Amino acid sequence: MEFSKLIGERRSIRAYKNASVDKAAVEEIIAAAQQAPSWKNSQTGRYYVVMSEDSVKYIREHCLPEFNRKNTADAPVYIITAFEKGIAGFDNDKNAVNELGDKWGAYDLGLQNENMILKARELGLDTLIMGIRDEKALREKLNIPDTQEVVAVIALGYRNIEPTAPKRKEINEIAKFY
Numbered sequence: 001m002e003f004s005k006l007i008g009e010r011r012s013i014r015a016y017k018n019a020s021v022d023k024a025a026v027e028e029i030i031a032a033a034q035q036a037p038s039w040k041n042s043q044t045g046r047y048y049v050v051m052s053e054d055s056v057k058y059i060r061e062h063c064l065p066e067f068n069r070k071n072t073a074d075a076p077v078y079i080i081t082a083f084e085k086g087i088a089g090f091d092n093d094k095n096a097v098n099e100l101g102d103k104w105g106a107y108d109l110g111l112q113n114e115n116m117i118l119k120a121r122e123l124g125l126d127t128l129i130m131g132i133r134d135e136k137a138l139r140e141k142l143n144i145p146d147t148q149e150v151v152a153v154i155a156l157g158y159r160n161i162e163p164t165a166p167k168r169k170e171i172n173e174i175a176k177f178y
Helices: 003-009 023-033 052-064 066-071 101-123 137-141
Strands: 045-049 077-084 127-132 149-159
Touching: 003 101, 023 045, 023 077, 023 101, 045 052, 045 101, 045 137, 052 077, 052 137, 066 127, 077 101, 101 127, 101 149, 137 149
Parallel strands: none
Antiparallel strands: 045 077, 077 149, 127 149
16 A cells, blocks of 8 residues: 555544454554664564453453443454563663653654554554543553553554544644754
C-alpha cells in the first residue's frame, strides 16, 4: 500500500469485530516495530502479546478503565509495550547523557509503536493505543520486570466501524521555518 494512503487510513478504532487475529500477522507487526531506529541500535522495546481468550478477558477486566474496556470489548489481541530502562539516553556506564534520560526510551518505543500500528493497518488490522491502564496489574499478570517501563496497551483487531478522519491542524500552526 502506498505510504500516504496507509497513514491516511489509520485511525484509532474503538469498535472491533469479534474475529481472531493470526499469530503470524502479530509476529509480522512486531518485526516491523523492530525496524524502527533506536538509541545506539539498542532495541530496548519489549512486547507482551496477549492472545488467549482468557488472558485477553483478564487484561480487559482487570487492567483497563471502564471506557477502554468498552472501546476494546471485542478486540482479540492486546499488545503491552514496554522498554528496558537505563539504556536509551545513557552511556555505557549508565550515566544519562542528555536531559531526557529514560524518556529517550519512551521516544524510541513510540517510533516502534508507530511502525507497529502502520504495519497492522497495511495488513488490514486496526489498533487503539491506550496509555491509561493499571501498570501494577499488568506487571503481575505478565511478569514484567521492574527493569522495564510499561508504556502502552495496544488493542489489535479488525475494525467494526468506518470512522471519519479528525481535523488536523494546519502546518503553519505547528511548524516554524527559519
